[in-house]
Amino acid sequence: MTRRYFAVLLLAACSSRIRVEGGDGEETGDQTGGAPTSVGSGAAGGGGAEPDHRSLVMAESFDWSTVTVPANALGVTIVATTTDGSDWGIRLARLAAPSGDLVIDGPIASNDFDVTWPGALAFAQPQVEHPETFPFMPGLWSFEINSNAPLEGATWLRLTVDGQFHGGVLDVNLFRAGTELSDEELAERVAIAFDGWAGLSLGDVRVFDVAPTDQFEITSMAPTFPALNVLALGDYGGPFGYSAGIPGVATKHGTTGSGVVWGTTQDVLSDANVLRHEAGHFARV
Numbered sequence: 303m304t305r306r307y308f309a310v311l312l313l314a315a316c317s318s319r320i321r322v323e324g325g326d327g328e329e330t331g332d333q334t335g336g337a338p339t340s341v342g343s344g345a346a347g348g349g350g351a352e353p354d355h356r357s358l359v360m361a362e363s364f365d366w367s368t369v370t371v372p373a374n375a376l377g378v379t380i381v382a383t384t385t386d387g388s389d390w391g392i393r394l395a396r397l398a399a400p401s402g403d404l405v406i407d408g409p410i411a412s413n414d415f416d417v418t419w420p421g422a423l424a425f426a427q428p429q430v431e432h433p434e435t436f437p438f439m440p441g442l443w444s445f446e447i448n449s450n451a452p453l454e455g456a457t458w459l460r461l462t463v464d465g466q467f468h469g470g471v472l473d474v475n476l477f478r479a480g481t482e483l484s485d486e487e488l489a490e491r492v493a494i495a496f497d498g499w500a501g502l503s504l505g506d507v508r509v510f511d512v513a514p515t516d517q518f519e520i521t522s523m524a525p526t527f528p529a530l531n532v533l534a535l536g537d538y539g540g541p542f543g544y545s546a547g548i549p550g551v552a553t554k555h556g557t558t559g560s561g562v563v564w565g566t567t568q569d570v571l572s573d574a575n576v577l578r579h580e581a582g583h584f585a586r587v
Contacts, residue, residue, distance in 0.1 A: 306320050363399060365435070367447070369457040371400075373440045374465040378547070380575035382447050382455035383422045383557045390451035392423040399434035400441025422559030424551045426586050471505035471528040472496055475555075477521065480514035481534040481566040491566070494574035495581070509584075516563050518546050522556025530581055531561030538565040543576045 315478040366476050380517030382392050394417040405428050409416045412430055417423070427438050447453065462468060474496070484490075489507055496504045512520050514535070521531040529552065535542075551559040553565055562580040566573050 305452070314575055321567050333475060344476050354452045365414050368442055368444050369459070370442050370457065371438065372461065372462050374463065375440065375461060376460040376465065376467060377438060378443065378460075379427075379429050379458045379553070380425045380445060380447070380455065381458065381551055382449075382453050383551070383554065383559075384449065384451040385454050386451055388420075388451045389558060390449050391418045391422040391574070392447060392449045392451075392453065393418040393419055394423065394425050394445065395448050396444075397425075397428065398444040399432065400439050400443060401434060403432070403434065405432050405435060420558060422547065422551050422554075422557035424547055424549050424553075424559060426549055432511055437475075456553070467501065470502050472499065473504045473505040473526065475509045475521065475524045475529050475531045475561075476507065476509045476512045477531065477533050477550040477561075479516070479520070480536040482536060483534070483566050485509050487515050487568070487570075491570055491573045492532075492576060494570065495578040499578065499581075518558055518560045519556050521560045524555040525543055528552040529555075530584065531555060532559060532577065533563045535563060535565050537567045540567070541565070541576045543580040545583035550584040552584070 333569070335512070336492055369380075380394070384390055384392070394406060396404060401404050404537070406417065410428070410430060417425060428435050433439075447455070447464060474492055478488075481488070493504060494501070506526075507523075510523060516533055516535065518531065518533070524531060543563055545562045547559040550561060551557050555562065562577075562584050564577050564580060565572070567583055
């Protein structure tokens with residue numbers, strides 16, 4: 303397994319080789335707006351993924367929380383969001399490995415990046431130089447998250463029968479939020495962008511017609527998770543796009559971190575490259 307595969311695991315739904323436990327794979331949200339149009343379906347097992355997860359309630363600023371990582375886990379992701387709808391920053395302050403070593407204690411030492419995002423935070427296992435981070439060490443991991451807003455969150459585990467990567471399925475929710483491309487034109491670009499991407503197969507591709515927007519809260523109408531939400535905007539005069547987070551929130555729709563923005567043009571290959579690039583950031587590549 304490579305570091306790149308490690309980063310995209312929480313985007314991928316299960317293939318037939320993935321064993322999962324817990325969770326119903328459905329997320330209820332605001333169902334107003336245009337009904338989705340299915341414009342493509344790849345390998346079986348896309349919609350309704352069921353990652354094993356444990357929910358936890360977070361106070362405004364809490365001490366140590368823990369997640370036990372079994373030996374057959376490919377990875378773990380911590381997700382925290384504000385419960386009052388605010389954009390207050392959410393910060394991963396500390397992360398401790400099973401040995402007790404502080405892998406993160408403030409900004410990441412290698413690049414001085416402070417793990418703080420507004421309104422929604424997702425954090426996959428750290429890709430830092432530490433013997434317990436790659437390969438990811440099973441055992442009890444501890445973490446501390448701080449914010450000035452009330453929070454809720456969950457830890458997500460991706461499990462397989464043998465702890466090895468066997469591929470998976472990537473579902474994509476396209477929100478027509480200003481683009482003039484047809485369903486078929488959008489589907490063509492998505493298929494090119496994710497053909498063999500990081501060992502995954504393209505699963506269900508759904509299109510939602512919405513009013514022009516670059517606000518990720520509109521993604522609350524998406525029916526299943528994990529998935530990549532894409533706000534497809536119009537032509538900005540050239541390649542354009544950005545991710546709501548590095549990584550973004552793939553397991554909860556409707557947050558400030560729930561997707562990528564994609565400026566579409568008449569250039570098929572350029573659009574596909576931009577989408578793949580931003581999806582990489584969303585997956586923490």
